Amino acid sequence: MTRIAFLLVPGLHLLDLAGPAQVFSTAADHRHPYRLSYIADQPDPAPGAPGQDGVVTAQGLPLRADTAWPDLTPDDIVLVPGWRWATRRPHALPVSPAAARRLARHHAAGGTVASVCAGAFALGQAGLLDGHRCTTHHELQDTLARRHRRATVVRDVLYVTDDRVVTSAGIASGIDLALHLLAVRHGPGAAARAARSMVVYARRNGDEPQASAMLRHRAHVSDAVHRAQDLIDTGYTRPLPLGDLAAAAGVSERTLTRRFTAATGLTPLRYQQELRLERAQHLIGQGATLEAAARSVGFTDARMLRRLRSRPQPPH
Known part of the structure; x- marks a missing residue:
């Protein structure tokens, strides 16, 4: 059983979360062994604020989630959805220091870490972009490159994979990322079936050499x-x-x-x-x-x- 652990931060975009979650949930419906978990993180709480077990999305929907991390194996994936950048203070940490350590530890143990949109900054905080190729939303690429000078930011692509660090562009590109991960693990047919079940127009070209062949040749x-x-x-x-x-x-x-x-x-x-x-x-x-x-x-x-x-x- 492969666990997909979503790390949720305040102000996250619903589609950053819902797109990949739907892909892996659909794959589970097709008898691929996936279990989804959701972890609430509070990276920048107000002084004296009590601990919370949920986050409010950028679209105003409150989400409840676990605060304790599940036990993870190298087969599991930790995915960080992005958030509304304008709502964060300029120098606020993307995720809590404890969550950043968890991300780094999971990757060091052989696991895969992934992000959608601004979620790449969480991987950067964990030191996982250093020496790696990565991407993010086109409006945040310059900021990501300035903050993480040891990373190679690939511009204007849907997603990039580099040594179990998988980053994608904004919002809907999380679906492309998840379909790619599904194709890599189970073959392009599994990704095609999930896309058809979701009524996804799965013909987007990632313009990325490491993109799955199924999506790369559907443009x-x-x-x-x-x-x-x-x-x-x-x-x-x-x-x-x-x-x-x-x-x-x-x-x-x-x-x-x-x-x-x-x-x-x-x-x-x-x-x-x-x-x-x-x-x-x-x-x-x-x-x-x-x-x-x-x-x-x-x-x-x-x-x-x-x-x-x-x-x-x-x-x-």
Whole structure:
């Protein structure tokens, strides 16, 4: 069971929280083992104020949450939603010192930390942006770069991943981040199913080389190609004859190849191989052997995987 622990601070944006929470909740409905937890943090209380067990969002909705942190394992994710920047005092700490230490400790133990929008400043407070690539809302990028000079702020992208530090831009980009994490852990088909259940227009291009292939190649408006991609996304580990893809798309094999290449820059086969490669790379990063990873994603042995890993990757 993977726990997604949301660290909630006063003034947080509802969609920063609700978007990723809905993605992982939907994944749990689809029998992926996720449990969601919510932790209230009070980083900058008024002098003499009593302890609280909730926060008020930027949209005025009060939220109740636990104040005690759950036990976390390296498989778990701690995610910090962003907040309304203008409501904070200029030099206020993003999160409490205790919460910052928790973030740092979780990452040091091998866990993943993530943020949406201004939540990146909490990761910075914990020292987790030093030496890493990161991003945030476009209106806060200059401030993040000034405050954390040892970080590399990647501008105007949806999300960035770097050594289990995952940061995203503002508000709705938290959905893209969560779908990416889902695709990395369970394959692009799982992310596609969650997106469809949420009625999400899951075709946003992150403009980020580490973005999931499923989202990276969905920045087009060809319905026929999207239908073929849906089939590949959910069945990329098995053989997918071009004729079957063309039939699902409602076009001829020649037309599908032409449209697919024009829309994504890849042939259907190359797209399937990219999904296999991305998943295999993740499995290898988690300790799987090359041979085991190759077989897990549908190759009969590791030779093709070796060739794919050695050849230049297409531009993103």
